Amino acid sequence: MVAGPAQSPLVQASRRRPVPHTPVWFMRQAGRSLPEYRKIRSGVAMLEACMRPDLVVEITLQPVRRYGVDAAILFSDIVLPLKAVGVDLDIVPGTGPVIAEPVRTRADVERIRPLEPGDVPYVSTAVRELVGELGATPLVGFAGAPFTLASYLVEGGPSRNHERTKALMLGAPDVWAALLDRLADVAAAFLRVQVEAGASAVQLFDSWAGALSAADYETYALPYSSRVLAAVADLEVPRIHFGVGTGEFLGQLGQAGAEVVGVDWRVPLDEAARRVGPGRALQGNLDPAVLGAPVDVVAQRVRGVLAAARTAEGHVFNLGHGVLPDTDPDMLARVVDLVHTETAG
Numbered sequence: 057m058v059a060g061p062a063q064s065p066l067v068q069a070s071r072r073r074p075v076p077h078t079p080v081w082f083m084r085q086a087g088r089s090l091p092e093y094r095k096i097r098s099g100v101a102m103l104e105a106c107m108r109p110d111l112v113v114e115i116t117l118q119p120v121r122r123y124g125v126d127a128a129i130l131f132s133d134i135v136l137p138l139k140a141v142g143v144d145l146d147i148v149p150g151t152g153p154v155i156a157e158p159v160r161t162r163a164d165v166e167r168i169r170p171l172e173p174g175d176v177p178y179v180s181t182a183v184r185e186l187v188g189e190l191g192a193t194p195l196v197g198f199a200g201a202p203f204t205l206a207s208y209l210v211e212g213g214p215s216r217n218h219e220r221t222k223a224l225m226l227g228a229p230d231v232w233a234a235l236l237d238r239l240a241d242v243a244a245a246f247l248r249v250q251v252e253a254g255a256s257a258v259q260l261f262d263s264w265a266g267a268l269s270a271a272d273y274e275t276y277a278l279p280y281s282s283r284v285l286a287a288v289a290d291l292e293v294p295r296i297h298f299g300v301g302t303g304e305f306l307g308q309l310g311q312a313g314a315e316v317v318g319v320d321w322r323v324p325l326d327e328a329a330r331r332v333g334p335g336r337a338l339q340g341n342l343d344p345a346v347l348g349a350p351v352d353v354v355a356q357r358v359r360g361v362l363a364a365a366r367t368a369e370g371h372v373f374n375l376g377h378g379v380l381p382d383t384d385p386d387m388l389a390r391v392v393d394l395v396h397t398e399t400a401g
């Protein structure tokens with residue numbers, strides 16, 4: 057039998073089983089740091105690119121070809137399913153998602169309807185084609201966690217302090233709960249579409265969760281992320297749960313239900329393993345900014361991450377957050393080779 061993606065190092069490490077080498081992929085591996093990406097995207101808006109299966113397939117494959125990473129991540133965006141259920145939004149270059157009419161009231165919340173597979177036919181088509189092209193390399197599907205999606209919707213765009221989000225969360229907890237319930241349903245449905253079309257793992261991105269204290273995370277965000285993860289448990293693919301700035305509540309992240317906890321660069325993986333506790337694999341966590349340092353420094357830092365990961369029950373090498381736009385693609389290729397050679401055996 058030919059080994060498929062279910063036997064891949066990514067899936068096996070996520071299940072805390074032995075692997076021939078530590079699997080490595082990069083958040084935001086498809087994107088502006090690649091000249092071939094900039095070329096194919098020229099003149100095509102971000103959301104339009106996400107809705108064209110030919111472009112989604114090609115852009116998703118670009119980093120796999122160039123780097124030999126152990127996983128592909130679907131080229132899409134966390135706000136795409138919101139667009140697909142009728143939220144008026146755009147992704148503005150250099151800024152990020154911008155929402156035409158921010159969500160502030162219960163009536164605004166009620167306009168966010170559930171996502172049906174027929175709302176994102178281009179995603180199913182692209183995933184099916186990708187799975188054929190990728191062979192034994194797993195495809196990671198993803199969704200934004202309810203808190204991070206809510207922050208964009210309530211603020212109307214990217215935010216430094218998330219003050220309107222917190223004002224709603226604390227001032228109208230019933231509206232907040234209704235909003236996060238709906239976003240949990242949308243995120244779970246979006247993950248389900250991707251896995252049913254053939255994705256071998258999923259990642260829930262809670263990029264802005266670090267704006268919360270541990271107590272507020274536990275009350276206002278964690279229950280909804282747990283719901284998303286539970287809603288896809290029956291699909292039996294590894295679930296990766298990633299947040300930025302979540303060092304203070306890694307233990308709670310570990311309890312949310314995912315097999316793998318994604319760790320940013322602020323907490324060394326040995327300490328993260330201690331905070332997360334047994335029964336979980338870890339993903340991470342090279343500081344993406346380190347990739348701008350000289351190659352010997354990068355190599356030393358990669359070895360540092362691998363050494364710290366030894367106490368983890370399973371390890372998927374990644375950055376502590378997404379690839380920065382000015383990153384030299386050759387440096388990422390070296391990191392992949394180094395992770396593979398250092399851990400082969």
Ligand code: CP3
Nearest residue numbers: 083084085086087131132133134149150151152261263378
């Ligand atoms: O390679 C991959 O990781 C797959 C594709 C992917 C994109 N966005 C493509 C993209 C993934 C997984 C995301 C997730 C995403 N989108 C997150 C969570 C991960 C994270 O980085 O924290 C968030 C917060 C978003 C929202 C968003 N979309 C931001 C902040 C931006 C960047 C805005 C900018 O231009 O600086 C986007 C746009 C976006 N999503 C780009 C890409 C490749 C850049 C758009 C472009 O190339 O024009």
